[in-house]
Amino acid sequence: MKIAIIGLGLIGGSIAIDLRKNGFAGQLSGTDQNPAHIAQALALGLVDGILPMEIAILQSDLIIVATPVNSLAMLIPKILSQIEDNQIVVDVGSTKGPVITAIKNHPKRGRFVATHPMAGTEYSGPEAAVPDLFKNKCCVFCDAEDSDPDAGETAKRLFESLGMRIIHLNAAEHDLHVAYVSHISHIASFALALTVLEKEREENRIFDLASGGFSSTVRLAKSNPDTWIPIFQQNRDHVLDVLDEFINTVSRFRTLLIKRDFDTFDQLIRHANDIRRIID
Amino acid sequence: MKIAIIGLGLIGGSIAIDLRKNGFAGQLSGTDQNPAHIAQALALGLVDGILPMEIAILQSDLIIVATPVNSLAMLIPKILSQIEDNQIVVDVGSTKGPVITAIKNHPKRGRFVATHPMAGTEYSGPEAAVPDLFKNKCCVFCDAEDSDPDAGETAKRLFESLGMRIIHLNAAEHDLHVAYVSHISHIASFALALTVLEKEREENRIFDLASGGFSSTVRLAKSNPDTWIPIFQQNRDHVLDVLDEFINTVSRFRTLLIKRDFDTFDQLIRHANDIRRIID
Numbered sequence: 001m002k003i004a005i006i007g008l009g010l011i012g013g014s015i016a017i018d019l020r021k022n023g024f025a026g027q028l029s030g031t032d033q034n035p036a037h038i039a040q041a042l043a044l045g046l047v048d049g050i051l052p053m054e055i056a057i058l059q060s061d062l063i064i065v066a067t068p069v070n071s072l073a074m075l076i077p078k079i080l081s082q083i084e085d086n087q088i089v090v091d092v093g094s095t096k097g098p099v100i101t102a103i104k105n106h107p108k109r110g111r112f113v114a115t116h117p118m119a120g121t122e123y124s125g126p127e128a129a130v131p132d133l134f135k136n137k138c139c140v141f142c143d144a145e146d147s148d149p150d151a152g153e154t155a156k157r158l159f160e161s162l163g164m165r166i167i168h169l170n171a172a173e174h175d176l177h178v179a180y181v182s183h184i185s186h187i188a189s190f191a192l193a194l195t196v197l198e199k200e201r202e203e204n205r206i207f208d209l210a211s212g213g214f215s216s217t218v219r220l221a222k223s224n225p226d227t228w229i230p231i232f233q234q235n236r237d238h239v240l241d242v243l244d245e246f247i248n249t250v251s252r253f254r255t256l257l258i259k260r261d262f263d264t265f266d267q268l269i270r271h272a273n274d275i276r277r278i279i280d
Numbered sequence: 281m282k283i284a285i286i287g288l289g290l291i292g293g294s295i296a297i298d299l300r301k302n303g304f305a306g307q308l309s310g311t312d313q314n315p316a317h318i319a320q321a322l323a324l325g326l327v328d329g330i331l332p333m334e335i336a337i338l339q340s341d342l343i344i345v346a347t348p349v350n351s352l353a354m355l356i357p358k359i360l361s362q363i364e365d366n367q368i369v370v371d372v373g374s375t376k377g378p379v380i381t382a383i384k385n386h387p388k389r390g391r392f393v394a395t396h397p398m399a400g401t402e403y404s405g406p407e408a409a410v411p412d413l414f415k416n417k418c419c420v421f422c423d424a425e426d427s428d429p430d431a432g433e434t435a436k437r438l439f440e441s442l443g444m445r446i447i448h449l450n451a452a453e454h455d456l457h458v459a460y461v462s463h464i465s466h467i468a469s470f471a472l473a474l475t476v477l478e479k480e481r482e483e484n485r486i487f488d489l490a491s492g493g494f495s496s497t498v499r500l501a502k503s504n505p506d507t508w509i510p511i512f513q514q515n516r517d518h519v520l521d522v523l524d525e526f527i528n529t530v531s532r533f534r535t536l537l538i539k540r541d542f543d544t545f546d547q548l549i550r551h552a553n554d555i556r557r558i559i560d
Contacts, residue, residue: 118489138488167488180476181489185497188468191529193555194548195522196460200558208418208447209398210461215559216499217465222556225549229542236537242475243534247527249471254523257516262509268474269505275473276502278480279495 001154004056005030005064006075008041009227010120011092012066013129015162016046021131024161029056032126033067040126054082062088062154069093070230073102080108088151090158092117094178095234096142096171110148113155116140116174117164118182124224135163142171179238184246186220186228187239193221281434284336285310285344286355288321289507290400291372292346293409295442296326301411304441309336312406313347320406334362342368342434349373350510353382360388368431370438372397374458375514376422376451390428393435396420396454397444398462404504415443422451459518464526466500466508467519473501 003025005012012030019025030047032038038050057063057079065075072093079089080103090113091099100114119137121128139159144152156166169177196210196218232239256265283305285292292310299305310327312318318330337343337359345355352373359369360383370393371379380394399417401408419439424432436446449457476490476498512519536545 120493122493137492140489165488177489180479181494184475185472185494187530187533188472189497190549190552191526191533192465192468193552194529195464195526197551197554198525199460199522208445209420209457210558213400213402213500214461214465216496217469218555218559219496220493221552222559223549223553225546225553228549229546232537232545233540233542236540240534240537242479243530243537245478246471246475247530247534249474250467250523250527250530253467253471254520254527257512257520257523260513260516262513265512266505266509269470269503269508271477272470272473272501273503273505274477275498278490279498279502 001025001062002027002029002060003062003064004028004051004060005047005066006032006053006056006079007065007067008032008037008046008126008129009066010124010128010133011117012064013041013044013046013126014119014131014133015064015066015092015117016041017129017131018134018162019158020047022161024158027059029059031056037126044126044129046126046129057082057087060087062090062158065089065091065093067093068227068230069095069098069234072099076112077103077106080106080112083108083111085111087111088113088154090115090155094182094231096140096174098234100143100146100171109146111151113144113147113151114142114171115155115159116142116178117159117162118178122219122222124227132163134159137164139164139166140174141166141168142174144168175235176238176241179235179242183231183235183239184242186223187243188246189218189220189223193218281305281342282307282340283309283342283344284331284340285327285346286312286333286336286359287345287347288312288317288326288406288409289346290404290408290413291397292344293321293324293326293406294399294411294413295344295346295372295397296321297409297411298414298442299438300327302441304438307339309339311336317406324406324409326406326409337362337367340367342370342438345369345371345373347373348507348510349375349379349514352379356392357383357386360386360392363388363391365391367391368393368434370395370435374462374511376420376454378514380423380426380451389426391431393424393427393431394422394451395435395439396422396458397439397442398458402499402502404507412443414439417444419444419446420454421446421448422454424448455515456518456521459515459522463511463515463519464522466503467523468526469498469500469503473498 029051117139309331397419
């Protein structure tokens with residue numbers, strides 16, 4: 001199958017590595033708005049060749065769009081208007097509401113499959129691309145009933161070839177759930193990093209002490225704002241809801257410390273320990 | 281050198297593994313208040329033998345106390361009163377103010393070395409003990425000038441044999457700094473876990489989506505309350521100061537979302553990215 005990847009950053013680049021390796025892409029072209037990314041992608045051999053976007057689209061059976069989410073509502077309708085009835089367009093953005101709304105009434109709606117392969121790291125750009133990023137992770141298909149059966153089936157085989165499990169959600173459910181399991185973790189990490197960096201200005205020494213637990217919790221604070229600002233813009237309302245709950249929970253710990261109510265504090269920690277059920 | 285370890289959990293057990301392996305302990309005895317821990321430590325071969333605490337102390341050149349921090353203010357003076365002038369007592373607790381205050385005027389003060397090897401995991405008990413836990417990490421010596429030179433020198437060699445760098449702080453500095461780089465990370469993780477667990481009750485599905493970033497941020501939420509409640513009790517005032525700053529910072533992100541001020545949000549993320557200077 002001939003595949004084009006629009007956007008060769010962490011996600012697009014990592015998909016490229018796996019699709020070439022597993023043979024799903026018989027021919028893989030790509031492009032990126034950033035000339036530095038194009039040079040890196042070529043140097044790393046992520047794709048067979050770089051083509052202008054229009055040509056890449058014309059020559060491909062399937063087009064994967066892996067650009068920042070703020071570009072999707074403009075880009076996906078434009079691509080859909082260029083393709084033939086047997087081509088397929090897949091986006092892999094972290095928010096799904098705006099893009100799905102943007103193509104709702106497009107005559108080629110059925111050729112589009114809205115997906116979110118749930119994997120990533122705190123790094124970005126083609127040089128952050130790694131093999132097997134998606135292995136054993138979950139890929140969400142949103143509003144899949146609005147895609148033509150053959151388009152959905154091909155997209156399913158594509159993500160299964162990366163080792164992913166497919167689950168189905170509607171766009172609204174998806175956007176709320178990722179606010180919980182992804183977006184709020186990032187804000188907590190950003191805030192933790194800022195709190196400690198502020199202190200560091202007074203006390204140079206503090207980072208001699210930073211140990212493994214700290215590194216793990218602030219890892220996401222290294223994430224690229226060019227990726228994340230569009231996500232927070234698009235998912236603002238859900239993120240605000242979750243952020244309010246998070247602030248309330250942190251404030252509850254504060255109140256318990258003020259009151260020295262360590263019995264309730266202990267109960268809360270034991271409840272938080274239930275997270276063991278979920279993560280390894 | 282004959283060494284006794286009082287408390288064979290994650291920290292005491294991991295020290296035991298390394299001290300037997302590197303030969304620093306010619307003979308290593310240990311004890312633990314918890315009979316299950318004693319059975320596990322024996323099964324795992326963490327120590328040469330389990331002895332009643334008084335006997336272990338009597339037979340050792342150096343005694344390492346690795347019990348929860350709330351026991352130290354009672355236990356360390358008691359042990360100091362039992363030892364001869366050539367024996368050494370080292371504690372490895374995560375808070376240093378209360379224990380140092382408790383032994384301030386003890387006639388054997390000089391035989392005590394207050395340390396905090398800054399390493400750990402979210403697991404606890406003898407079965408959580410691992411080799412090389414301390415390698416390339418930092419060990420804080422607190423108020424080291426109050427220890428006899430030979431006691432301090434021996435403790436230094438001990439932690440260096442584990443691969444640690446030694447730094448010196450007074451107890452007040454230490455307790456403030458660990459509130460920043462360790463204790464607040466734990467509260468942020470506990471709160472994040474609780475926020476998401478609360479949501480899960482309504483929406484079973486949510487955890488299908490939990491990806492790597494989430495796991496990393498909530499890893500510390502698996503931590504044992506029996507270890508952490510005493511730490512929060514002892515370091516309450518510093519933790520409250522840092523918690524207030526953290527809540528202010530998270531609230532700042534909230535305000536920016538409400539006002540849709542994504543330019544300032546972007547600047548804050550870029551500033552948070554400076555954490556790259558500190559962690560790998």
